[in-house]
Amino acid sequence: MADKKFDKLLAEAQAAYNRKDKRKGDKLVGEILNADFNHLGAWQLLQRVYGGGRPLSEFQRFFTLQYYPDKLYLINKPAQTAERAADAVPPKKASFWRRLFGGRRETPAAKAPDGAPKPTGAPSIEQSPSQFLFSAPPKPRQTGTETAPPNLAPSDLAPSKPDASYPFLPTTSPYSTSGGRIDMPIPGIANGSTKSGKKIHCVVVDDISQTRETVIRTLRFQENIEVDGTAANGVQAVQLVRELKPEVVIMDVNMPDMDGITATSLIKREVPYTQVIILTVQDDVDYIRRAMNAGARDFLAKPPVIEELVAAVERAAEIARREKEKMPVPIDLLSVGTASGKSKGKILTIYSPRGGTGCTTLTCNLAATLRNDDTKVVIVDGNLQYGDVAVFFNVMNKTSILDLAPRVDELDIELVDEVLVTHTSGIRILSPSRPERSELVTGPQFSQILTFLSEHYDYVIVDTAHRLNDVTLAALDKSDMIVLLTSQDIPSIARVRKFLDLVPGLKLDTRRLLVIMNQFDQRIMVDPEKVGHTFNQKIAAVLPLDNAVVINAINRGAPFMLQKDITSRPLGRAFNLASEVVRQRLMELAQAAVQ
Structure with a gap:
């Protein structure tokens, strides 16, 4: 619950700063830091607002946090000047001070005696923010070889024993005292590279090519950052991240086909450690909150400042590597399969108890969506009497599943390759024989064929008949996922309901x-x-109704998802989203199986 509260406060603070309402933003950030001093998002936001274009490493070197009785301040050490950073809410519990400062400070209730001078470096409560920000603080006085803060005795410079429970140690600055102020380093990352010293791998996503090129040129001068790929929309971004698994994605928000928020959510589900930096011109609180809930790590205004962009990428990369190390299972083991056959591919069965709902259309176009240069897909036409998969792809089959069924105990990849038909898209097809010979293939034989194919292909997609015969039941039982298709008509809904009632008896996992x-x-x-x-x-x-597209694709013998401009139509966009849902569910099932 605390994380959700912090996310809400951070989103509101971001929106306030975008509206130039620094006082409101400062107050919200102060609330976060009072509750969690080590909140990285709050520090990143302060750095962007008050860093003056400095990268985070330089901001860390020259600015430190100091706490006065009722305000937080960022202190510029070289100039001994102060900037107001937050109107903090004073904590009520003394345990907060002991935890945060290791007992080096009294509770807020302990006040200085009447008449005692206030620290000159701290403004009074009555002093207005404008007076404070633009009035020069008094010069510090010299004491021996060290510089003491105003109104502090040399004895105050004695170092205090740090609290072992607190993750950040005080710096050696003379502002680290046991009096009224505490000097803490700002959490950050060293300039030039992440702590691991490895290259940072990025993907840039924007529908405007000029923006992509600008970001790439900016990052090209950084020796520690490498742009591995670019994408023009959210769908391409998700596919690219799945293949490359970068540490950082720099993502635009307003894009065709799939917006940045939807893409961010899918990326975080599929490759959890990848960090997304949003480029946006939006400053609406709800909009920012939606992006944060989707998993966005950082926000930068368009066009981004070079130093801010580089610093954000370095921060995100370090977080990505830490999260990757924490993962109980390597991300590669959770993938749906490998084209090399080293891990088992996934078997998807498309089924509907009623004809005419579009099972073959879904099978062929889902295969076209899932297949790419690194992902091998094979379709098995499980409608052994009247299967139409070959017709939908306009291919002729001289061989069939009947060439494999009698030899299931001695299958090898050379034999299977001779039987499979290859479409120009790279999709392989295993077709049925003649209708009168369909009974020659048994359920166990069909199951063994699916198992063998899953060892050599990333996806095995099975188009089934509507009757629950032995072959269909074998496919359902062997499947990693069953895609159950329905339409809006009442008979279709009624039949799907009846099938769901059968699921427990068939011992299928819902x-x-x-x-x-x-x-x-x-x-x-x-x-x-x-x-x-x-x-x-x-x-x-x-999936919306679009008979013009579907019927034309069937008559041409080419799945419509292979058309270049299909994403301009609602059906194409819906199919892309459906394929991502399939991938995500497979990932979730794989993670659950490992755990």
Whole structure:
């Protein structure tokens, strides 16, 4: 709950600073630092506002935090000048002071005797912020070889024993005293590289090519930062992060197909340690809060200041590496598979108890969406009588699954490659034989074929018949995920409900079920959310009705998701989101299996 409260305060502070309301922003940041002095996000925000364009390392070197009875201050050590940093809320418990300062300070209730001079370096409560910010503090007096703060005796310079429970030790600055002020280093990262000394790997995402090039040119001069790739929208960004697994993503917000907030959420689910820096011109509190809830690490105004951008990347990279080290399982072991066959691929079965809902359309286009140069996909047409997958891809098959079924105990990759048909997109297809020979393939044979294919392909996608025969049941039982397809018509909803009633008897894990509504028409008064309540299963994705695109693609023999401009249509964007939902559910299932 505390983290959510801090996120809300930080978002409100960011919005206040964007509105040039520094007093409001300072107060909110002060509340965070009073509760959690080591809150990195609060320090980053202070550095951006009061750092004067300095990178965080320089900000750390020349500025330190000092606490007066009722305010926080940033102290510029070389000039001995003070900047107001926050109107802090004074803590009520003395244990706070003991924890924070190791007993070197009395509780706020302990006041100086009447008539005792106030520390000259600290403004009075009555002094206005403008008077404080623009009035020069008195010069410190010299005592021997050290410089003492105003109104402090030389004996006050005696070092205090640091509190072992506090993560940051006091610096050797003469401002570290047992009197009224405490000097603490600002949490930060050394200039030039992360603590690990390794290259920082980044991905830049923006739909405007000029902005991408500007960011790349900015980072190119940093020896410790390397831009591994760029993307023009959120969909490309998620795919690129999945392949490259960078430490940092620099993300625009307003993009076509998929915005930066949605992409950030998907990236954080798929590669949890990757840190996202948002580039935005937005200053709305709710907007910033949404981005933070999605997992964004930092915010920079467009166009970003060079020093701020570099510092933000270095901070994010260090956090990414720390989070990666904390992961109980390497991220590579949670991936859906490898093209090299070193880990088992995932078997997806597309099923609907009612015909005409679009199972084959979903199978072919989902394969087109999931497949790339590093991800091998094979489609198995499990409708052994009247399967149409080959027709949807406009390929002819001289071989079929019947060439493999009698030899399931001696399968090898050379034999399987000879039987599979290859589409120009790189998708492989295992087709059925003639309808009258469909009964020659048994459920156990079909299951063994799927197992073998999963050892050599990242995704094995099975298109099934609507009847629950031995082959369909074998596919459902062998699947890592079952995509259950429904439409808005009442017979389809009723049949899916009946199938869900059978699931316990079939001993299928309901966590492996993913319900998708296809052919959604807004003119029909059937709400997907209410249908989900009927199923007791959330509708994970909704694919809109677009007969013009679908029928044209079928007649041409080319899945519509292979078209370059398909994301300009709602159906294309919905399919991209559906494929990401599939990937995310597979990742969650893999993590749950490991744990």
